[in-house]
Amino acid sequence: MARREIHIDYHLFLILFSKALGAMIILFIMVPKLTGDVKHKLEELEQLDELKQQVVQMDGMLAKLKKSVPEAVYKPLEQKFKEVQNTTKNLEARIESLQHSLAQCDNQRQFLQDRINKLEKELNALDSKTKESVETMIEVKEQRDKLQNELEVTKEQLKDYEQIKKNLENKGELEKQLVQLQEEVNKQLLTIKNQEDKLKTQTEVTQNTAEQIKQLQETIKAKDQTIKLQQQQIADCKPNPKTGFDIKDKNVVFVVDLSGSMDDAPETDKLDQVKAGLKMMVATMDENYKVDVVIFPKSKTEEYGYKYGKLTTVTESTKYDIYRYLSSLKAFGCTPTRQAMNYVLDEPAYKAAGTIILLSDGAPTKRVGQLDCDDDDIADVLADIKSKNSGRVINCIGVGSDFRNENMSNKGVKFMNDLARENKGFYIGF
Numbered sequence: 001m002a003r004r005e006i007h008i009d010y011h012l013f014l015i016l017f018s019k020a021l022g023a024m025i026i027l028f029i030m031v032p033k034l035t036g037d038v039k040h041k042l043e044e045l046e047q048l049d050e051l052k053q054q055v056v057q058m059d060g061m062l063a064k065l066k067k068s069v070p071e072a073v074y075k076p077l078e079q080k081f082k083e084v085q086n087t088t089k090n091l092e093a094r095i096e097s098l099q100h101s102l103a104q105c106d107n108q109r110q111f112l113q114d115r116i117n118k119l120e121k122e123l124n125a126l127d128s129k130t131k132e133s134v135e136t137m138i139e140v141k142e143q144r145d146k147l148q149n150e151l152e153v154t155k156e157q158l159k160d161y162e163q164i165k166k167n168l169e170n171k172g173e174l175e176k177q178l179v180q181l182q183e184e185v186n187k188q189l190l191t192i193k194n195q196e197d198k199l200k201t202q203t204e205v206t207q208n209t210a211e212q213i214k215q216l217q218e219t220i221k222a223k224d225q226t227i228k229l230q231q232q233q234i235a236d237c238k239p240n241p242k243t244g245f246d247i248k249d250k251n252v253v254f255v256v257d258l259s260g261s262m263d264d265a266p267e268t269d270k271l272d273q274v275k276a277g278l279k280m281m282v283a284t285m286d287e288n289y290k291v292d293v294v295i296f297p298k299s300k301t302e303e304y305g306y307k308y309g310k311l312t313t314v315t316e317s318t319k320y321d322i323y324r325y326l327s328s329l330k331a332f333g334c335t336p337t338r339q340a341m342n343y344v345l346d347e348p349a350y351k352a353a354g355t356i357i358l359l360s361d362g363a364p365t366k367r368v369g370q371l372d373c374d375d376d377d378i379a380d381v382l383a384d385i386k387s388k389n390s391g392r393v394i395n396c397i398g399v400g401s402d403f404r405n406e407n408m409s410n411k412g413v414k415f416m417n418d419l420a421r422e423n424k425g426f427y428i429g430f
Contacts, residue, residue, distance in 0.1 A: 055081075055088055153320055156327055157283075160276040188220060249354030249393065251311055253344050254278060255294045257360035262331035262399070270399045273430070274359050275326045277397075282314065282322050289314040292350070293322060295329060296340035300370065303339035310349040334373035337364035338381045345388040356392055358419070361399040362412035378415050386422050394423035403429025 062081055066074055195213065256278070262271040282291065290311035298305030307325050312318055337360060344350050364376040385394070396416040406429065407413050413429070420427035 051088060055085060058084070153323055156279070156323055160279050163273065163276045192217075192220075247355055250288050251290045251353045252355045252357060253292050253294060253311075253350055253353045255296070255340055255344060255356060255358045256329070257335060257337070257358075257362070257399075258295050258297060258329055258331050258333070259335040259360075259362065259365075260332050261335070261362055267400055270361055271329070271331050274399055275329070277430075278326055278359070279323055282319055285314045285319075287313055287315060290352075291322075292353075293325065294340055294344055296336050297333045300333065303336040303367075304343050309347075311352060334367050335360065335362055335365045336367065338366075338376055338384060341385050341394075342388060345385070345392075354392055355395065356425075357395045357397065358416070359397045359399060360412070360416065361403070363415045378411060382415070382418055382422060385419065389423055392423070393425045394419060395425040396420040396427045398427070398429040400429075405429075 058081055062074075062078060065077065192213070256274060258271070262274070263269075278293070285291070290313050292309070292311055293307040294304060295306065296304040307322060337358070341356075341358070344353070344356055363378055364381050365373040366376045368374045396419050398413060398416045401407075402410040402413050403416070408417070416429075417427050419425075
């Protein structure tokens, strides 16, 4: 019976020892791998408590075995037990150190979380300030762009006034020449009168004297015609103080020639003169006027274009809009006058327009292929326009030296004269 008890106790001790050793292995595996919620998991480890209980049981059983088993068997068991005790103590110390470190980590993590919250609040406040600063910068940029736009328009107006000043100076020179010519004629009239007085007192008049009188009379007649022509030119050049032209109808369509000849040498500023004149006319209009600007050609494939495509009330805003549109125009291509005029006469949006003002420097042409131009049939163009016009006034303004000099041998000058005459309008060259 004694041996049987010894065998059972010894067997039980080996079972407990195996369990204790297995628990230690589990702890050694789990402790280094615990992360995240480590503190909570360590508190739930029941293996350590069970290991301690098993060590206590093993200690009691070992004391019994010491009396029951041979020393050769007991000594290895005792040595293993002491190793288990030491390992258990080391494990307890390691877990305690780890718990302490975890407590410090929790405190540091809480500190960092509080710091993050504070920084996020500061960042949100900084974002709000940055947003306000950006909005302020946008407003400043918009204001600057507006001022820059007004500056550009003012510069364009200055150029226009300088051109007008130059024209007025030219008119002043013309008036001076007229005064000088009148003074010369007066002198010659006085001379003739004196000669006639002398002839009354003479009994004979020689053939030579009669010829001289005839020549003087012809000279006076020629100079008188020159005076009348220059007086008419001065009258034509004088602008109306209100609108620049006597435009009775308040609904006006300006038809502007953009063909390549508008900036060809030797007169490269014809298009600039047209722009300046148009700007001045629009500048003097008020809200009683409705206008639009039709151009020809518009592109390599389009014969005409327009600013609005309808009659638009003249306001301060539309004036600047038209100024900018005119400034962007460039000369190129043919002179499709027929197509542009037909568009204006046929377009329902211009039905109320009582006045059409055509500004051009030549006779109508038509496109042949992509780049070449050919003369259009002027007589047919005049007949076509007249047949489609229903009582509207078509005024013609010719641009260039041939128009200023009334060079009727120029087919463009004759075309513009005829077009204005056949449609109850005026013609002027500048």
